[in-house]
Amino acid sequence: MAEILKVQNLSRHYTLNGTTIKALDEVTLGLEEGRILGVVGESGSGKSTLAKLVMALDRPTSGEVRLDGDNLFDLSPRQLRAARRNFQMVFQDPYSSLDPRQTVEKIIAEPLHLDPDAPKGRARRDRVGELLEDVGLSAADVSRYPHEFSGGQRQRIAIARALITKPRLLVADEATSALDLTVQKQILELILKLRAEHGISVLFITHNIGVVDEICDEVAVMQHGRLVETGPARAVLDSPDKAYTRQLLAAEPTLEVIGRKARRTATR
């Protein structure tokens, strides 16, 4: 299958008081059309830097991000704007990522300025309504404001906004981390449904291994700006190659031994 996203030897270094910090260091990754790639790592692993570069919100020190073969950093500003409708992002915090003074219609339709042929007026409102239904809200919600919605509903609005330009790649940066467990499950199910219906590819950035196991086809494990290992999610999680991956998996809270007395006996 065709690779929609190809990250090639991507680096982002910062120089601070004469010392160089390698936030991202020679990372190479590929994502095939219609697949979900999880990028997992702890703070400082470079996963959010990677997301920013894939979204062309920052420029790399070296390396390439190819979307459908084109290196984003070779495009002219005009070409980049046109390309942007093909990749959209969902952020972590649905309370700060939606403008509180805009109606849901305005929020969701906002990315349409990237598309000169975008529907206007009535047709635009209908398109927003369809998307709201798609993400499990109601078309009647168009004229409401963000504060009228719960965190999970807001994240659905953020997803609808990301989908309006019919992107081929969705970048989700900790998109379920601020949500309650039962709401997280609903959002994960929504992402799987959207993939099934629209064939969208997803770069899913998270610190949560359980979530990777739940929805990702492939996984890339990162640490200190470097790629530790990558492969099919099931294979990497079941039999990790690298010591760091094993350490990460071992630290994950499990329910194998419950209660502190039981745990004492088990570890003895």
Next chain:
Amino acid sequence: MMLSIENLRVSFAREHGDPVEVVHGINVTLDKGETLGIVGESGSGKSVLSLATMGLLPRTATASGKILLDGEDILSMSERQLCRVRGRKIGMIFQEPMTALNPSMRVGAQIAEGLRLSQGLSRRAARAEALRLLDMVKIPRAADRIDSFPHEMSGGQRQRVGIAIALALKPELLIADEPTTALDVTVQAEVLDILDELVSELGISLILISHDLGVIARITDRTLVMYRGDEMEQGETEQVLRRPAHAYTRKLISALPNRVRSALETPDG
């Protein structure tokens, strides 16, 4: 019996309209050395319950019922009396160590502050005790770190300083509200181990508030499941997780990633 919460109700005054009740009659008891987990999603009332127990409810809140700590009711204490309870009888650990610590004060001085104010220790004695506490929470090379500022430490180290402050006055009860939620998993595991070890060694009772069933399972003897201010169920943690009695607990467990949940189905691991 050390802590006994009886029919606790908490409501908040609103600018317009009647007060809104957010905790609807919770009963909890906790013995010396016991650990209780309180689990629930946002809006479950778990944090309001812990604030009430510390006597830290905001002015707009009204509480009824009883919160008896060694027989004395927290809810009927004056601020003066509460000041003698907080820190000395009840220690508290907060979620975000960067905001809970004073950014402009060296960590050693922050640990020593309570010791000097409430135990009247000399500057030198308080510093020695602060160093001992930093060692106890396993800050590596504690003597070199005692004069660090919070921003010079990692998140995990900052939370260990938070634990050291909470334990400084040797409280009987420790309340930890999402103490590891802001931390990476590998750091979370270390901090939970330290917390578990100290609570057991010192015979302290612990109330651990968390949205994470994995954290609750790791460290608590008993668990209270809350939803929208009500108790859903309460019991031995193992019972609650393996044989949930309430539909909400089952819903919570079914929302866990498969990977975590699957362990519940094979009790032998």
